[in-house]
Amino acid sequence: MADPRLRLRGAMGVIAALVFGAACGAASDDGPTSASTVGRGSAASPPTSTAVSETAGGSVRLTVSEVASGLDTPWALAWDADDRLWFTERSGRLTQLGGTSREVPGVVEQGESGLTGLEFDGQGRALLLYSTGSDNRIIRSAPDALERAEVLVEGIPRAAIHNGGPLQRGPDGAIYASTGDADEPDTAQDPSSLGGKVLRLDPASGAPEVFSLGHRNAQGLCFAPDGRFLSTEHGPTGRDEVNVLQRGFNGGWPDTAGNGIRNYPQAIAPAGCVVYDAALIPQWRGSMLFATLRGTSLHRLTFGPDGAVAGEEVLFDDEFGRLRDVEVGPDGAVYITTSNRDGRGSPDERDDRILRIAPSG
Numbered sequence: 218m219a220d221p222r223l224r225l226r227g228a229m230g231v232i233a234a235l236v237f238g239a240a241c242g243a244a245s246d247d248g249p250t251s252a253s254t255v256g257r258g259s260a261a262s263p264p265t266s267t268a269v270s271e272t273a274g275g276s277v278r279l280t281v282s283e284v285a286s287g288l289d290t291p292w293a294l295a296w297d298a299d300d301r302l303w304f305t306e307r308s309g310r311l312t313q314l315g316g317t318s319r320e321v322p323g324v325v326e327q328g329e330s331g332l333t334g335l336e337f338d339g340q341g342r343a344l345l346l347y348s349t350g351s352d353n354r355i356i357r358s359a360p361d362a363l364e365r366a367e368v369l370v371e372g373i374p375r376a377a378i379h380n381g382g383p384l385q386r387g388p389d390g391a392i393y394a395s396t397g398d399a400d401e402p403d404t405a406q407d408p409s410s411l412g413g414k415v416l417r418l419d420p421a422s423g424a425p426e427v428f429s430l431g432h433r434n435a436q437g438l439c440f441a442p443d444g445r446f447l448s449t450e451h452g453p454t455g456r457d458e459v460n461v462l463q464r465g466f467n468g469g470w471p472d473t474a475g476n477g478i479r480n481y482p483q484a485i486a487p488a489g490c491v492v493y494d495a496a497l498i499p500q501w502r503g504s505m506l507f508a509t510l511r512g513t514s515l516h517r518l519t520f521g522p523d524g525a526v527a528g529e530e531v532l533f534d535d536e537f538g539r540l541r542d543v544e545v546g547p548d549g550a551v552y553i554t555t556s557n558r559d560g561r562g563s564p565d566e567r568d569d570r571i572l573r574i575a576p577s578g
């Protein structure tokens with residue numbers, strides 16, 4: 218989605234800029250890209266922010282702390298079977314937090330395209346979705362054997378915009394992938410194209426099938442504990458959507474947009490999502506959390522017994538800039554990534570960052 222709008226960062230961003238002496242003016246979309254003095258994957262810093270979430274179960278005081286800083290457009294977070302946190306950066310790096318980075322061979326970053334999705338298959342293998350110079354593809358590999366990765370899907374249309382990008386393991390063990398329309402809307406309804414679809418990869422063979430179609434650019438895929446499959450999607454000039462996906466679902470693009478279970482007439486550019494189901498924040502159980510890029514906030518949706526959206530809370534509005542991914546860690550805390558160096562943000566010196574949200578005290 219075209220997203221050139223300048224956003225002024227919130228008060229905490231201003232304070233951080235003063236503390237760290239960053240040149241965080243509002244004059245340019247393109248902040249410093251290599252001037253960070255912060256170590257990559259540095260140890261957690263003191264709390265950076267607090268917030269209060271108002272829930273049906275009462276107020277929850279939250280504290281945000283920094284897990285990593287000095288990153289460049291981190292895209293996806295995932296934990297392996299040993300509860301270690303891994304993340305991708307769009308330029309092509311795959312990193313275990315606190316460990317070394319690996320370059321994924323063949324990644325070409327251009328516009329919104331590059332290294333995006335990351336998911337583990339429960340058998341020690343990572344799946345990655347990335348762009349080459351000619352297509353988008355999905356590979357499967359042990360993280361230390363990327364040169365010998367198995368190519369599961371190739372020939373997914375790529376372009377500078379609308380590359381989809383997320384990978385999500387489902388309750389059936391299959392990996393689901395969103396592919397964008399690659400700036401050619403008609404691909405979304407074309408059964409012979411892998412563009413504008415959600416693909417399902419067989420858990421054993423990795424072979425893909427079209428699960429749903431009619432997508433413009435779904436940027437978030439997540440499952441509720443009961444198996445309900447939710448997504449976020451970018452519409453044209455607003456009309457962003459939250460959808461419930463099923464096999465054979467047709468999102469309607471390019472004929473229709475803004476036809477989800479929740480719609481946003483003004484663009485917020487919703488991105489990564491997760492349904493919270495941990496014990497650490499019991500008041501959030503069953504809530505869908507999703508990050509927003511243009512909206513620079515974390516949204517929390519609640520649902521009624523019939524599955525319809527019952528309420529919405531917007532957290533951290535303008536506080537950390539553009540947000541890309543949100544996941545729940547093995548500790549029950551919520552982890553988010555900033556996306557202020559993706560070419561459309563106003564990065565602070567510590568950007569980009571991975572942040573941890575947990576109850577205060």
Ligand SMILES: [Ca+2]
Nearest residue numbers: 468469474476
């Ligand atoms: Ca739609």
